[in-house]
Amino acid sequence: MARLVAAMSGGVDSAVAAARAVEAGHDVTGVHLALSRNPRSYRSGARGCCSIEDAGDARRAADVLGIPFYVWDMSTEFADEVVDDFVAEYAAGRTPNPCLRCNEKIKFAAVLDRALALGFDGVVTGHYALLETGASGDVELHRAQDAGKDQSYVLGVLTQEQLRHSHFPLGGSVKTEVRAEAARRDLQVATKPDSHDICFVADGDNAGWLAERLGPRPGTIVDEDGTVLREHDGAYAYTIGQRRGLRLGVPADDGKPRFVLDIEPVSGTVTVGPRERLLVDVLEADRPLWCGPAPDGPLECTVQLRAHGAEHRAVVEVDGGLVRVRLHDPAEGIAPGQAVVVYVGTRVVGSATITATSRVEVGVGDGR
Template identity: 75%
Template sequence: MKVVAAMSGGVDSAVAAARAVDAGHEVTGIHLALSRNPKSYRSGARGCCTIEDANDARRAADVIGIPFYVWDMSDRFHEDVVEDFMDTYAAGQTPNPCLRCNEKIKFAAVLDRALALGFDAVVTGHYARLESGPEGVELHRAVDRGKDQSYVLGVLDERQLRHSLFPLGDTPKSDVRREAAARGLLVADKPDSHDICFVADGDNAGWLREKLGDRAPNHGGDIVDEASGEVLGRHDGTYGFTIGQRRGLRLGRPAPDGKPRFVLDIEPVSGTVTVGPREHLAVARIRADRPRWCGAALPDGSRLEGPGVTVQLRAHGAEHRAVVSVSSVVEEAGRGRHETMEIDLIDPASGIAPGQAAVIYDGTRVVGSATITATDRAALV
């Protein structure tokens, strides 16, 4: 096949490109320019948006012996990922920009351009596996569970999966680094990126404060104790908080029982942040909106349950046994119908925030995902 290898400048994408060559594909390396001014996003070898990363990707392509180009996706990235990140926080929710980048950029804008140019697929260094199933290609967890990235790929549909290659899904990360060194790739020891690529120094709250500090209704509000209703303090904006947060509340005094308080609710219109005890974070039911299916869609009114059915609620979070129900609702103002999802957690989860993604699994297979809109607390024992 004729494929493009998305090369971030890290070790994983470099080895994935090299493996695609070994598999007999005609490979062209591409690096995504996600900012017209890379210094405005991140400096240093921690992200995927810098001049250093572009140079690392180019050097890796030279070693592998493949053509290399830079594709400017900065406008699309800013609109679909950065603006979405800001808008979601402004609404009192917690987004996952990496998941949105996969949905809107790497496997939509990039794939569409690649197919238009005559390529057959996009190769990435994600840790996930593709398998043939009875209804077509299926997305599965990686062999290395510690590096598994199927969660952030749970937004891909069956068409996108048919035009994707994940060569690292069957390999532990330690073996990938050794392979990179053996191939003479200078990125073999380059640290992994763990922060949001467009937030300088990993300071999410500071970045959001700069971007949203004066945007109503996010400028200031009360921090309120759930049990007593007492105002415990003030804050500069709801964007600085997420459900389950403990650190950085700056309340000045402990709870009456001496235990720490956690963020339980965020109300962006009034600016009220409600705090309370850890046990009030436990969630038993999740409501989510507009599912995306990684294969055949679950029909309206269907119910997915069984010993292998689980939901993952964070990129590196635990699996929770669950029962998933799908239904459709009529939108207001005659805008048609859309699907919704209810997830009953057999194992309650803590600190689940609207805006996050719920990714549904059946064993190792990714069924699909949806965006969390609301949660119901577990009953206190």
């Protein structure tokens, strides 16, 4: 039996994960993370997580399970490590994933550190992923059984030490089973909708939220030949691969839609062009985080480049803190700031943050 902290978000997954840990005989304490000094500034109702309603739902679930329940104030750590990082990344022309950052710095760093300091053995969460013990004795992170709910991508930031203290009871289940189990256990969250989007952007308007914090930073939207198409109020409102909301007015010569190809944050220049120019086959990345030993030599593998995105066959090479990924088949619309997560089969090898991409030259083979 282990003493575990159950991170209870107020949703059905974390409630059932806590219930399964209790049923398995563990000594479980429920904890809800207060991530904002003003919870009403975060999502409310079913649109997100981390709201006042979610805290109440988590407390009621803990009462049903008969386990102690506490609220841990992580608002300072969340603001410093997740919110401020999100703003800084967009200001630098990159496209971050705050959920990975939250898992890395809050749920499996700050929370786990506090849990271990208080004498707990680990943390249990409602993430959909599997943990297995490998031949070497290391704990391996694998994709969940339910491919549609698999969250191994956002857990690719976890180290071996963190994995050894993690418990993911839902990894072998599908979502319909989890909801049915919650209903059988009389958990009121059984039919609660899943959370979506970014929890700290209250109305879902990322561009508007960033504008309030970064202010106007005028620039231009240009074609690849440098022709100015219109002015804008901030390059942070755009992401590579974006098509909607460009409001260019003048159609392209070929009449086809144009997409954001590049963002230059210093000048505020946003470059647009045809869809085929979004294709890339080489990625460079830094800040690698390995779930176990780092790859030794070229690694034939697959990589995932966005949450719930497709897998791409690739070769990964590591040189200290730098990672180079060569895709066998080009990918579209990959932006600096995104995470590349490396897999061998279903096993997560680790992750890194994309810093640069190289485009396939249209009409010149595969660009190599």
